[in-house]
Amino acid sequence: MKNNLFTYTLRIADDSLILGQRLSEWCGHGPIIEEDIALSNIALDLIGQATNLLEYAAQVEDKGRTADDLAFLRFEHQYLNTQLIEQKNGDFAVTIVRQWIFDTFRLPFYEALQHSADKQLAAIAEKSLKETKYHWKHSSEWIIRMGDGTEESNKRVNDALILLWKFSDELFYMDDVDQALISQGIAIDLETLRPAFNERIQFVLQEATLQLPDSKWKLSGGRQGRHTEHFGHLIAEMQYMQRAYPNMEW
Amino acid sequence: MKEQNLADLEASFNEKLKQDIRIEPKDWMPDAYRKTLIRQISQHAHSEIVGMLPEGNWITRAPNLRRKAVLLAKVQDEAGHGQYLYSAMETLGFSREQSIDDMHTGKAKYSSIFNYPTLTWADMGAVGWLVDGAAIMNQVPLCRTSYGPYARAMVRICKEESFHQRQGYEIMCTLMKGSEEQKAMAQDALNRFWWPALMMFGPSDAESTHTQQSIDWKIKRHTNDELRQMFVDASVPQAELIGLTLPDKDLKWNEERGHYDFGAIDWEEFKQVVSGNGPCNAERIATRLKAKEDGLWVREAAMAHAEKKKAKKAS
Ligand SMILES: [Fe+2]
Ligand SMILES: [Fe+2]
Ligand SMILES: [Fe+2]
Numbered sequence: 001m002k003n004n005l006f007t008y009t010l011r012i013a014d015d016s017l018i019l020g021q022r023l024s025e026w027c028g029h030g031p032i033i034e035e036d037i038a039l040s041n042i043a044l045d046l047i048g049q050a051t052n053l054l055e056y057a058a059q060v061e062d063k064g065r066t067a068d069d070l071a072f073l074r075f076e077h078q079y080l081n082t083q084l085i086e087q088k089n090g091d092f093a094v095t096i097v098r099q100w101i102f103d104t105f106r107l108p109f110y111e112a113l114q115h116s117a118d119k120q121l122a123a124i125a126e127k128s129l130k131e132t133k134y135h136w137k138h139s140s141e142w143i144i145r146m147g148d149g150t151e152e153s154n155k156r157v158n159d160a161l162i163l164l165w166k167f168s169d170e171l172f173y174m175d176d177v178d179q180a181l182i183s184q185g186i187a188i189d190l191e192t193l194r195p196a197f198n199e200r201i202q203f204v205l206q207e208a209t210l211q212l213p214d215s216k217w218k219l220s221g222g223r224q225g226r227h228t229e230h231f232g233h234l235i236a237e238m239q240y241m242q243r244a245y246p247n248m249e250w
Numbered sequence: 251m252k253e254q255n256l257a258d259l260e261a262s263f264n265e266k267l268k269q270d271i272r273i274e275p276k277d278w279m280p281d282a283y284r285k286t287l288i289r290q291i292s293q294h295a296h297s298e299i300v301g302m303l304p305e306g307n308w309i310t311r312a313p314n315l316r317r318k319a320v321l322l323a324k325v326q327d328e329a330g331h332g333q334y335l336y337s338a339m340e341t342l343g344f345s346r347e348q349s350i351d352d353m354h355t356g357k358a359k360y361s362s363i364f365n366y367p368t369l370t371w372a373d374m375g376a377v378g379w380l381v382d383g384a385a386i387m388n389q390v391p392l393c394r395t396s397y398g399p400y401a402r403a404m405v406r407i408c409k410e411e412s413f414h415q416r417q418g419y420e421i422m423c424t425l426m427k428g429s430e431e432q433k434a435m436a437q438d439a440l441n442r443f444w445w446p447a448l449m450m451f452g453p454s455d456a457e458s459t460h461t462q463q464s465i466d467w468k469i470k471r472h473t474n475d476e477l478r479q480m481f482v483d484a485s486v487p488q489a490e491l492i493g494l495t496l497p498d499k500d501l502k503w504n505e506e507r508g509h510y511d512f513g514a515i516d517w518e519e520f521k522q523v524v525s526g527n528g529p530c531n532a533e534r535i536a537t538r539l540k541a542k543e544d545g546l547w548v549r550e551a552a553m554a555h556a557e558k559k560k561a562k563k564a565s
Contacts, residue, residue, distance in 0.1 A: 031545025149551025
């Protein structure tokens with residue numbers, strides 16, 4: 001039970017942490033100042049969520065590890081984020097499509113999780129939901145602008161969808177960990193979120209004059225610690241200080 | 251008649267300055283005053299934006315979650331400062347875009363400090379403490395500058411800058427309480443940033459071409475050398491308190507003046523860095539230019555979509 005709750009919390013935390021890390025790469029390089037500010041804002045929210053969740057995970061685990069230990073001192077295969085989240089930023093279209101798929105999932109997910117029997121997770125979900133509403137609005141508006149913008153932007157956002165859509169299904173991944181916690185009213189049965197997710201996806205795509213890719217092929221593995229090639233580089237960069245100077249205060 | 255009119259306008263402008271009444275965008279102002287402000291505000295805005303890069307360099311490598319969030323928030327604040335300042339500048343009838351292009355071609359400047367590299371985590375401490383610290387010295391008096399939109403932008407900005415300065419100093423404090431490696435890292439960062447920070451106040455008064463006119467217009471309230479002295483006087487005790495040594499053998503308290511004396515600044519280095527030969531000038535400009543070029547299709551898409559929406563509404 002304790003182990004399941006730890007893993008479950010870590011999965012949520014790692015999606016926030018790794019996406020926050022990815023988005024923060026944009027800082028100083030955005031297409032306009034306003035977007036630099038917006039992307040940094042979202043990154044900050046996600047790092048804040050990750051901090052709350054990792055603190056809770058550390059508490060649940062109860063082995064003396066801290067949130068920072070969990071964030072900076074695990075090996076690649078111990079991170080449990082979905083593969084979608086770790087995909088490289090690419091151009092602005094790739095970043096926004098990655099964000100939008102994730103936000104569209106996170107919105108109904110947090111809506112449900114705020115009623116979890118686990119009070120701590122419920123409280124984190126409630127707080128994060130407010131942020132996620134803003135994130136979803138931001139990413140959806142950009143999907144529409146890009147889809148309905150110029151020929152070039154339409155092509156770029158379409159290419160990004162083709163690149164990333166195959167990773168979207170992993171957001172709904174469930175295994176024994178989930179099943180055990182669903183029966184206690186702690187975890188969310190992710191299958192129940194699909195209608196809300198699909199509806200939101202279709203609504204925005206229609207506004208954007210876009211369509212989902214034809215291919216139904218799916219990729220996954222992150223929830224079990226199997227990641228894509230560039231993930232090791234992300235971790236190497238993120239962990240640099242903690243690995244180079246172990247056991248120090250900063 | 252026309253000449254009389256101009257003389258009246260000028261008299262009323264000068265009267266406002268005398269009475270410390272703010273000049274507002276719609277007020278008449280001498281051309282040279284407007285040009286000076288455009289130059290100064292745009293230079294300041296560019297500094298905020300280019301200044302995001304040396305610190306942005308460490309966000310993905312910040313040593314823990316708290317530091318990562320604080321640094322990211324800080325760099326985001328700088329983007330916000332750039333945004334307010336560009337808006338203040340635009341009230342003078344000069345566009346953000348034109349001004350950014352001028353920076354990319356080297357016609358418009360930004361603070362030379364951002365042409366130095368950030369090599370270690372301790373640089374996040376040194377930059378916050380010294381660079382934001384020097385910015386505050388420069389900018390607090392600007393909260394009373396004669397041009398209204400600039401003064402109001404500065405009030406907002408200064409609050410955040412002093413927060414940045416404290417955070418930077420706090421990084422240094424933490425390092426100086428840490429291991430020998432951490433202390434050495436902090437001292438090395440100070441060694442590299444001290445002199446460039448002193449250069450941030452600009453050429454000495456004897457060399458400065460703009461100072462006197464700017465003071466008469468109440469754009470500036472202190473000379474470069476006065477501000478530099480204030481900065482040195484404030485920084486010495488802060489360094490001593492945590493066991494850092496300023497890299498200046500001539501630094502000593504002068505009882506008579508009531509100030510610290512300090513060594514000669516290498517103005518040749520300053521000149522070279524300002525004119526493009528610093529360690530990172532080319533890279534900083536190339537990075538900003540790339541962001542602009544990579545973002546072009548995004549801005550075009552946003553405009554095209556807005557047009558289509560407008561057309562739909564109209565029909
Ligand atoms: Fe600033
Ligand atoms: Fe500033
Ligand atoms: Fe600052």
